[in-house]
Amino acid sequence: MMKHVTGARCLKCARLWPAKPSLTTCPDCGGLLDIEYDYDAIRWELNRNTLSARRELSMWRYLEFLPVEGIGRRPRLRVGWSPLYEAEGLARKLGLSRLFIKDDGVNPTASLKDRASAMAVVKAEEAGAEVIACSSTGNAASSLAGNAAAAGFPTYIFVPSRAPKGKVAQLMIFGAHVISVDSSYEDTFKLSQQAIERYGWYNRNAAINPFLMEGKKTVALEIAEQLGWHMPDFVALSVGDGCTIAGVWKGLKDLHATGLIDRLPRLLSVQAEGCCPLNRAIAENKPWEPMEENTLADSIAVGVPRNADKALRAIRESHGVVVNVSDQEILDAAKLLGRTCGVFGEPAGVAGTAGVKKAVEKGLIPAEASVVSIVTGNGLKDTPNAIRAAGEPVRIGPSMDELLAVMERL
Amino acid sequence: MMKHVTGARCLKCARLWPAKPSLTTCPDCGGLLDIEYDYDAIRWELNRNTLSARRELSMWRYLEFLPVEGIGRRPRLRVGWSPLYEAEGLARKLGLSRLFIKDDGVNPTASLKDRASAMAVVKAEEAGAEVIACSSTGNAASSLAGNAAAAGFPTYIFVPSRAPKGKVAQLMIFGAHVISVDSSYEDTFKLSQQAIERYGWYNRNAAINPFLMEGKKTVALEIAEQLGWHMPDFVALSVGDGCTIAGVWKGLKDLHATGLIDRLPRLLSVQAEGCCPLNRAIAENKPWEPMEENTLADSIAVGVPRNADKALRAIRESHGVVVNVSDQEILDAAKLLGRTCGVFGEPAGVAGTAGVKKAVEKGLIPAEASVVSIVTGNGLKDTPNAIRAAGEPVRIGPSMDELLAVMERL
Numbered sequence: 001m002m003k004h005v006t007g008a009r010c011l012k013c014a015r016l017w018p019a020k021p022s023l024t025t026c027p028d029c030g031g032l033l034d035i036e037y038d039y040d041a042i043r044w045e046l047n048r049n050t051l052s053a054r055r056e057l058s059m060w061r062y063l064e065f066l067p068v069e070g071i072g073r074r075p076r077l078r079v080g081w082s083p084l085y086e087a088e089g090l091a092r093k094l095g096l097s098r099l100f101i102k103d104d105g106v107n108p109t110a111s112l113k114d115r116a117s118a119m120a121v122v123k124a125e126e127a128g129a130e131v132i133a134c135s136s137t138g139n140a141a142s143s144l145a146g147n148a149a150a151a152g153f154p155t156y157i158f159v160p161s162r163a164p165k166g167k168v169a170q171l172m173i174f175g176a177h178v179i180s181v182d183s184s185y186e187d188t189f190k191l192s193q194q195a196i197e198r199y200g201w202y203n204r205n206a207a208i209n210p211f212l213m214e215g216k217k218t219v220a221l222e223i224a225e226q227l228g229w230h231m232p233d234f235v236a237l238s239v240g241d242g243c244t245i246a247g248v249w250k251g252l253k254d255l256h257a258t259g260l261i262d263r264l265p266r267l268l269s270v271q272a273e274g275c276c277p278l279n280r281a282i283a284e285n286k287p288w289e290p291m292e293e294n295t296l297a298d299s300i301a302v303g304v305p306r307n308a309d310k311a312l313r314a315i316r317e318s319h320g321v322v323v324n325v326s327d328q329e330i331l332d333a334a335k336l337l338g339r340t341c342g343v344f345g346e347p348a349g350v351a352g353t354a355g356v357k358k359a360v361e362k363g364l365i366p367a368e369a370s371v372v373s374i375v376t377g378n379g380l381k382d383t384p385n386a387i388r389a390a391g392e393p394v395r396i397g398p399s400m401d402e403l404l405a406v407m408e409r410l
Numbered sequence: 411m412m413k414h415v416t417g418a419r420c421l422k423c424a425r426l427w428p429a430k431p432s433l434t435t436c437p438d439c440g441g442l443l444d445i446e447y448d449y450d451a452i453r454w455e456l457n458r459n460t461l462s463a464r465r466e467l468s469m470w471r472y473l474e475f476l477p478v479e480g481i482g483r484r485p486r487l488r489v490g491w492s493p494l495y496e497a498e499g500l501a502r503k504l505g506l507s508r509l510f511i512k513d514d515g516v517n518p519t520a521s522l523k524d525r526a527s528a529m530a531v532v533k534a535e536e537a538g539a540e541v542i543a544c545s546s547t548g549n550a551a552s553s554l555a556g557n558a559a560a561a562g563f564p565t566y567i568f569v570p571s572r573a574p575k576g577k578v579a580q581l582m583i584f585g586a587h588v589i590s591v592d593s594s595y596e597d598t599f600k601l602s603q604q605a606i607e608r609y610g611w612y613n614r615n616a617a618i619n620p621f622l623m624e625g626k627k628t629v630a631l632e633i634a635e636q637l638g639w640h641m642p643d644f645v646a647l648s649v650g651d652g653c654t655i656a657g658v659w660k661g662l663k664d665l666h667a668t669g670l671i672d673r674l675p676r677l678l679s680v681q682a683e684g685c686c687p688l689n690r691a692i693a694e695n696k697p698w699e700p701m702e703e704n705t706l707a708d709s710i711a712v713g714v715p716r717n718a719d720k721a722l723r724a725i726r727e728s729h730g731v732v733v734n735v736s737d738q739e740i741l742d743a744a745k746l747l748g749r750t751c752g753v754f755g756e757p758a759g760v761a762g763t764a765g766v767k768k769a770v771e772k773g774l775i776p777a778e779a780s781v782v783s784i785v786t787g788n789g790l791k792d793t794p795n796a797i798r799a800a801g802e803p804v805r806i807g808p809s810m811d812e813l814l815a816v817m818e819r820l
Contacts, residue, residue, distance in 0.1 A: 057467060077752050078493035083518075088485065089562065106516050108493075108752065110790060150752030152499060161805055166576075169793045172800035173748035177820055179813065180803040187808035194810055199817075338583035342487050342518065342560030380520060380790035383579045390582030393590040395571055398597035400604055403589065407609075410587055 004041050005067045008033040008210050011309050019067055021127035024208045032309055033210040034250070035067045039257040048229060048260065057081040059115050059218035065254055067214050072122040074151035077108035079118040080218050084226040084372070090340040090353075094360050098370035100232065101353070102223055103343050105378030109139075109146040109170060111299075111349075112219060112244060112376040117143040119215030120204040121151045129202035131156060135192035137185050137240065137299050138167035139377050144204050145174035156201060158192040160185050164298055164346075166381040184293060186304045206243040207306030213247040220251030223372050224261050231261050232370040234321070236268035236359075238351035239278055240300035242311025244376065245269055249314030265372075267320035268365065269311075270355030272327065275301050278311050279322035288312065296327045296385055299348035299377060321364045325354040331389035333357065334379060338390070344379035352376070414451050415477045418443040418620050421719050429477055431537035434618045442719055443620040444660070445477045449667040458639060458670065467491040469525050469628035475664055477624050482532040484561035487518035489528040490628050494636040494782070500750040500763075504770050508780035510642065511763070512633055513753050515788030519549075519556040519580060521709075521759075522629060522654060522786040527553035529625030530614040531561045539612035541566060545602035547595050547650065547709050548577035549787055554614050555584035566611060568602040570595050574708055574756075576791040594703060596714045616653040617716030623657040630661030633782050634671050641671050642780040644731070646678035646769075648761035649688055650710035652721025654786065655679055659724035675782075677730035678775065679721075680765030682737065685711050688721050689732035698722065706737045706795055709758035709787060731774045735764040741799035743767065744789060754789035754796070762786070 007016040008023055012031030017023065019035060026033055042064045054061050059080030060071050082104045091099035104112040117140065124132050132148050134140055135158035148155045155176040159168065160183060171178045181188040189205065196203050206212040224231060235252075239245050245267060255261045271279045274294030281288035288308050293301040305311065315322065325333075330347045333354035337343045345353075353373045359365040379386050394410075396402040417426040418433055422441030427433065429445060436443055452474045464471050469490030470481050492514045501509035514522035527550065534542050542558050544550055545568035558565045565586040569578065570593065581588045591598040599615065606613050616622040634641060645662070649655045655677060665671045681689045684704030691698035698718050703711040715721065725732065735743075740757050743764035747753045755763075763783045769775040789796050804820075806812040 075495065075498065075751075077495070078516075083488035085485065085487070085560075103518070106488075106518060108513070108516060109754070110520075110788070146748075146752040146754065148752075149749055150495075159803070165797065166790050166793045168803060169789070169796035169800070170748075170754055172803065173744060173754050173789060173796050174752060175745070175749035175800075178803035179816060180805040181808050182805060183808040191808050191810065191813060195813055195817075334583060335585070338556075338580075339559055339585035341485075342556040342558075342584060344519070344556065344580055344583050378520070378790065379579070379583060380576050380788065383576045383793065386579035386583050387575065390579065390585075393569070393578060393582065393588035395590040395592060398591050398593035398601050400601065403601060403605055406589060 002067060002069050004037045004064060006036045006038050009036050021123045023210060024203055032207065035210055035214050043258045051225060059118060059215065062218055062221045065221060067211050068122050069126055072125045074125060076118060077147055077150045079107055079114040081222060082106050084223060085341060087341050090336065093340060094357050095367050096360055096371060097368045100372045101341055101343055102219065102372055102374045104219060104374060104376055105345055105349060109143040110378035110381060111139040111143055112216065113139040113143040114147060115215040115218050116140065116206050116212035117147040117204065119211055120144060121147045121153060123211045124153060124202040127202055131201045132204050133157065133192060133196050133201035134204035135189045137301065138163040139299055140206060142167045142170035145171045145176035149174040156195065158188050160188045162298060164382045166383060185302055189306065207241055213243055213250055216244050216247030217251030217254065219374060220248045221255060224255050229261055231263055231265050232372045233265060234268050234365055234369055234371045235265045236270060236352045236356045236371055237374040238270045238300045238348050238376060239311060240302035240305065240348065242278060242305045242307035246307055246310035246314045249318060264318060267315055267318040268355055268359055269315050269320055269322045270352050271324050272297050272300055272351065273324045275303055276324045277303065278305055278308060279324055281312060282315055282322045297330055297347035297351050299346065300351060321359055323355045323359045323364060325351055325358055329354045329358065334386060334389045343375055345375040346377040346379050346382045347385050349375045349377040412477060412479050414447045414474055416446045416448050419446050431533045433620060434613055442617065445620055445624050447664065453668045461635060469528060469625065472628055472631045475631060477621055478532050479536055482535045484535060486528060487557055487560045489517055489524040491632060492516050494633060495751060497751050500746065503750060504767050505777050506770055506781060507778045510782045511751055511753055512629065512782055512784045514629060514784060514786055515755055515759060519553040520788035520791060521549040521553055522626065523549040523553040524557060525625040525628050526550065526616050526622035527557040527614065529621055530554060531557050531563060533621045534563060534612040537612055541611045542614050543567065543602060543606050543611035544614035545599045547711060548573040549709050550616060552577045552580035555581045555586035559584040566605065568598050570598045572708060574792045576793060595712055599716065617651055623653055623660055626654055626657030627661030627664065629784060630658045631665060634665050639671055641673055641675050642782045643675060644678050644775055644779055644781045645675045646680060646762045646766045646781055647784040648680045648710045648758050648786060649721060650712035650715065650758065652688060652715045652717035656717055656720035656724045659728060674728060677725055677728040678765055678769055679725050679730055679732045680762050681734050682707050682710055682761065683734045685713055686734045687713065688715055688718060689734055691722060692725055692732045707740055707757035707761050709756065710761060731769055733765045733769045733774060735761055735768055739764045739768065744796060744799045753785055755785040756787040756789050756792045757795050759785045759787035
């Protein structure tokens with residue numbers, strides 16, 4: 001809670017600012033900010049036993065680790081505490097010792113982004129805002145629209161026109177004012193920033209708003225608790241803007257700083273071959289450079305990652321591994337996860353698992369390792385790509401003869 | 411658990427049979443069967459306090475009320491314990507005292523049917539089956555495919571070819587053998603029955619398999635516990651085959667028989683105007699007759715309801731209310747739920763809420779009543795109808811001038 005927050009520190013100039021609800025980037029130098037806590041105070045209030053006795057089964061279970069006064073007075077959706085499945089069959093198939101799938105696609109608007117949006121809604125209430133806005137490749141948008149609708153906030157939302165139908169349908173149903181921009185995510189983001197400044201809306205652009213990463217980090221807190229505080233060797237996830245991997249790392253470091261876990265996993269950063277500016281920077285040990293957005297995994301098709309600094313720092317600090325996957329490998333992973341685990345992820349959602357497979361094959365992850373792979377969004381958001389991955393069903397007339405003919409072939 | 415099960419009683423001839431895992435209809439007369447329990451024994455083991463101390467947050471929380479030996483040894487998805495939201499804003503809009511939304515669209519395969527499919531998988535394991543099969547308008551199919559995939563069971567699944575893309579995509583991703591039948595649900599169902607007999611598959615057709623309703627009833631057990639055992643005046647839901655409303659009623663009666671609740675709510679049975687054989691039977695107090703399947707709400711487009719007897723009995727026993735809604739009223743309800751609650755339901759999923767609105771308007775539900783409305787499936791399963799309900803977004807180029815022009819209009 002806010003009483004544990006010591007401030008927001010600039011990544012560039014290291015200055016510490018008071019953590020006001022409407023804070024975005026560093027007022028001095030424009031750098032990204034990181035929320036800091038008094039970890040000794042948290043350690044004093046919280047341990048494994050106090051946590052395990054809690055009945056709140058949502059991201060707000062970890063209130064001491066969150067930069068809020070409370071959870072607000074408005075109605076809210078139940079976000080977080082998504083299931084963590086041990087995937088024995090899939091682990092065997094991939095030649096891995098242990099593999100766990102964290103299915104964040106069962107969140108209320110069906111993606112991990114609900115964690116950031118739920119945080120945005122609480123902070124907007126604290127800031128006394130009347131309207132919330134963001135730009136997004138899709139999931140941040142639909143999650144903001146849904147969480148804000150539950151809380152009674154109007155929203156203005158900017159999406160690139162390539163956003164999949166499923167996500168756009170959500171936005172419209174949730175009553176958001178949607179502006180579909182006929183251009184790249186980069187242009188969409190810039191236009192939203194101009195509009196937010198002009199109209200004074202609350203800014204839910206994840207990279208710019210330091211509180212949102214604090215919402216996202218709850219996925220890491222849950223993983224730790226669900227594994228009984230025995231950390232895996234790797235946490236794998238797909239990377240676009242960089243906010244989620246940075247959030248996961250922040251969560252892990254927070255847990256480590258309070259002694260709730262005694263070792264830190266390494267991150268596996270998975271990007272699409274057609275759009276991997278962050279992984280390229282790591283692999284070549286150079287500053288990142290913009291790339292085109294050539295992948296069907298729309299949520300991670302981010303040529304100009306807005307949270308590059310935090311993401312690169314997270315991967316490096318964790319002694320992380322990077323791997324890029326092709327669109328075909330992503331589609332194959334969707335089928336593999338569905339068939340072996342009963343988990344249906346969108347392309348960006350399963351890219352992390354595609355990366356685990358590839359990293360094992362390439363020897364980047366050893367066979368004896370334990371891995372948690374986060375599925376960040378539900379496959380129902382992008383039906384056409386699911387059909388592309390898995391094909392169409394056999395179609396027959398209502399007759400036993402036609403069925404028998406089909407059964408012969410199967 | 412099985413030790414509390416006294417048998418399976420035929421609805422027609424009242425004979426009591428041993429509750430074998432592979433049981434379907436009455437071996438004597440072909441009537442539908444109902445699982446019966448020793449409620450005194452359950453009452454002895456279970457009370458509000460023992461339940462509230464449980465950490466299992468899924469449908470298996472209520473093991474004493476379920477006809478299983480245990481939860482099986484195979485991996486499983488986390489089904490149930492879906493959120494119950496108080497919808498204050500929507501209640502005001504509808505002129506109702508209190509309204510709660512039970513969002514079953516956040517289940518692993520995004521519909522209430524996961525409750526029945528999870529049960530089917532456990533019973534198939536108990537029966538020593540190797541393959542599970544069903545026919546379905548879509549949700550039972552995709553939930554069986556997903557839950558069976560997690561548990562390692564192959565599936566054969568029959569769907570009418572009109573099933574929405576989202577549901578078919580799930581089936582294919584989960585690796586089911588899918589047979590898409592170019593005909594009505596009725597013909598699809600019959601073909602599946604013939605194939606199940608011929609190949610000896612485990613039968614997950616909900617009306618035929620008496621155990622599945624026991625899975626579905628868990629939604630009612632959860633509602634009761636989530637409301638602190640204070641029952642609402644009405645429980646509203648959409649009705650197709652009739653299994654879900656029958657399951658809800660079974661759950662409520664089970665709770666009542668063990669003294670966990672002291673009064674029974676009335677059921678609000680909502681069907682589509684274009685396909686309402688059960689509601690028509692109630693309204694006209696006549697036996698039900700087949701109807702055409704004229705509604706966009708595919709999950710309740712059931713002209714020949716397979717569970718008519720149990721459904722009609724449930725509505726009558728509860729002194730229930732019936733109301734039919736038009737496709738436009740269903741689409742309007744989707745928008746209304748999205749805008750006021752942040753809950754996105756598929757057409758059949760929101761039909762219950764459409765019915766609540768209409769029942770209040772018609773004076774069938776008094777303004778001072780409290781109502782729980784069950785949203786049975788996620789709107790992401792049927793994106794085209796969501797777009798039809800809510801429209802397309804405004805599309806502009808990446809320029810502030812174009813945005814300003816749009817803002818003037820909004």
